[in-house]
């Protein structure tokens with residue numbers, strides 16, 4: 001018999017943890033799966049036992065968030081870390097736990113898989129010594145590692161500024177910040193006045209980051225263009241132009257960032273409908289007011305349903321919990337709606353602030369200017385932009401055909417990294433909209449899995465479909 | 469207003485079959501347009517196993533045996549031409565192949581089938597039934613549980629997705645017009661031409677080729693003709709890249725020229741359901757390890773399902789089903805690609821069906837066909 005539960009939540013970040021905690025308060029047992037060895041998601045990485053779990057070094061938001069998460073997790077939730085979901089068949093979720101496949105049956109599936117960093121395919125980005133700002137930050141949270149040697153931060157976005165501030169506080173100053181896109185905060189800010197007023201604490205925090213960068217005397221190059229990372233075996237320098245001047249900085253490490261995008265591998269695989277979000281330059285699953293996707297009984301909450309940030313994540317988690325409780329007859333609709341209105345108010349407010357952030361930090365480099373022909377877009381299979389363009393000339397009009405024509409997206413990451421770039425190149429070449437073009441359809445298993453493990457998977461019920 | 473046909477032939481369907489015919493028509497100088505659906509269409513040509521397979525074909529329809537052998541013979545010419553003309557190497561290898569049989573019963577059944585095919589064949593048909601010991605001389609990696617195999621020197625493999633792309637590129641380079649996002653929704657016959665309504669405007673053509681795989685059923689209805697094909701799902705898994713392993717091609721596990729292994733497959737009568745399933749994945753993995761135990765710790769990076777386009781006797785249909793309307797469908801579009809580019813396209817170009825294609829008419833499936841022939 002397959003273990004059966006009322007709800008399975010995939011991803012133990014703030015959204016998933018809040019959904020599980022909220023379900024529990026409503027008397028509903030759920031299982032919370034996360035592929036990492038520890039709950040916490042991206043923002044509260046290391047919150048349970050990481051280098052800064054109980055310190056103020058990463059700021060008070062991290063400290064209080066970490067405390068909230070520890071409390072939620074320790075309140076008797078069924079959390080299963082090191083459990084990577086590998087496939088979902090109808091109502092059965094299969095996950096890998098230490099080299100063994102386990103299964104759960106459920107009527108309610110909650111996707112809370114968070115966000116991933118947007119790939120920044122600039123010349124040289126595949127050299128050793130180039131990494132994501134988010135990835136660097138996760139190393140720091142988890143293992144206390146900070147960059148040694150000369151490094152730059154390249155790109156834009158709140159996370160980049162946050163990391164700059166955190167590294168300055170830890171005494172590991174960047175050599176420079178190479179900023180992409182024009183910064184027009186004043187004009188942008190004006191059009192978002194009410195939202196900024198409402199979120200003055202966040203605004204103050206952001207201004208604090210900028211002040212810290214200024215005080216530390218870190219050179220900031222605005223509106224950088226023609227950025228290239230130079231090096232043979234690894235990064236040697238970064239070259240770019242800014243304000244009409246060419247620059248070359250000798251560095252060992254380049255930390256790139258142009259925002260984050262929803263991690264939609266699971267919702268794509270499940271065939272949920274997705275929409276192109278122009279402001280965030282990414283696809284997200286289409287959800288209703290409760291977070292339910294076009295696949296009945298499947299919810300998407302937190303950043304995997306569209307980037308709204310850590311403060312919003314618990315609210316969307318609770319909304320999904322309310323809908324599930326009501327579907328299970330544990331909550332009357334009137335009660336549900338009343339409880340929901342509070343969560344919705346918070347979400348709306350977060351959304352207003354997010355509109356400002358989306359406006360202020362457009363992914364200039366990775367969404368607007370064309371990717372240079374020779375730049376590798378698919379790291380797994382080492383496929384360059386011009387090969388994708390050639391596939392379009394051979395007749396491909398979307399990612400599925402481009403994939404079989406070039407092998408782009410056929411590697412272990414299944415297009416998680418190159419998906420947005422490929423859709424964009426096809427859009428530029430054919431004049432079709434991103435919506436028409438769509439995205440890859442990642443396949444099971446979502447992460448590579450050895451044959452022996454697949455062969456010894458439990459067989460609670462023998463397969464009937466292929467008796468022939 | 470009299471209709472001005474925009475092209476001589478409209479090939480409907482841009483899978484391996486349609487694009488092969490379209491290339492062949494351009495080679496014959498015919499003004500050709502290739503109408504196809506969009507990116508998300510069901511396309512067996514994107515999900516197949518890539519065998520260039522001969523042995524055992526013709527079990528249920530004797531003339532398929534020489535047709536399949538001919539296909540194996542013309543394949544090198546196709547590969548050479550594509551390499552020269554498009555620059556794409558489609559990875560053809562024809563080192564011979566084995567069809568593995570796990571149990572003694574499987575082996576006996578296979579032996580009977582092969583004997584039948586050989587007996588029907590007019591020309592000499594070379595194959596060998598091999599026991600477990602001899603099999604491991606041929607392919608040392610095969611596990612001890614495997615009872616044996618049928619071996620034939622005729623078999624091989626190619627890179628099916630590169631073939632697919634090379635044919636598309638060749639067609640465009642030959643001056644053919646490819647119209648994606650132009651699925652045909654209605655066919656009308658007007659005097660001596662066909663008018664096609666598509667998702668992207670209308671086309672007229674003197675002649676049409678129905679090469680839409682499973683989509684042919686709907687197109688046939690437009691012409692009032694029932695086309696006996698149905699979907700048969702197959703699931704395949706692909707592994708990480710490995711150094712080249714096997715001296716021969718195996719029907720159940722093969723290594724691509726990129727180094728990945730393709731592991732297959734299933735035969736599932738589940739309609740148009742394109743999902744993979746837990747149970748089948750597990751069974752394919754088990755079989756693979758019985759076949760080649762050394763693969764235990766090899767990583768599977770992906771799996772998928774694709775739909776075979778199956779006729780009741782698993783053999784192709786080549787037929788002029790209405791004046792100027794040609795039907796082409798088959799289950800082995802990779803293996804038969806050379807025939808389609810050269811012989812089959814020529815038939816459509818000049819309207820004269822060669823002797824070796826005559827047995828593949830649709831009429832063979834009509835209930836009283838046997839009696840009429842008798």
Ligand SMILES: Cc1cc2nc3c(=O)[nH]c(=O)nc-3n(C[C@H](O)[C@H](O)[C@H](O)COP(=O)(O)OP(=O)(O)OC[C@H]3O[C@@H](n4cnc5c(N)ncnc54)[C@H](O)[C@@H]3O)c2cc1C
Nearest residue numbers: 011013014015034035041042085113114134302303309310
């Ligand atoms: C690299 C990175 C760093 C960030 N740092 C900050 C920061 O410092 N400050 C800030 O305000 N915001 C940060 N963000 C944004 C922040 O992640 C989100 O706003 C917030 O964490 C969203 O919460 P969530 O619960 O939706 O998802 P997340 O917190 O991202 O949690 C998602 C969880 O799902 C799990 N998961 C994914 N796929 C599977 C699977 N197949 N099987 C099992 N588990 C799976 C992941 O392991 C992860 O733990 C960061 C984002 C990224 C990508």
Ligand SMILES: Cc1cc2nc3c(=O)[nH]c(=O)nc-3n(C[C@H](O)[C@H](O)[C@H](O)COP(=O)(O)OP(=O)(O)OC[C@H]3O[C@@H](n4cnc5c(N)ncnc54)[C@H](O)[C@@H]3O)c2cc1C
Nearest residue numbers: 481483485512513516517519652681683702799801802803
């Ligand atoms: C699992 C599996 C393994 C296989 N292994 C092998 C193998 O090893 N060797 C081998 O030789 N063969 C193999 N095959 C078979 C081979 O893949 C097929 O014979 C071949 O791909 C069929 O090509 P097709 O063009 O007829 O069909 P498809 O590839 O399905 O293409 C049909 C095309 O028609 C288009 N279409 C449909 N309706 C319309 C319409 N109304 N208007 C316009 N266009 C339309 C579709 O969009 C599509 O492009 C395998 C098949 C499967 C499923």
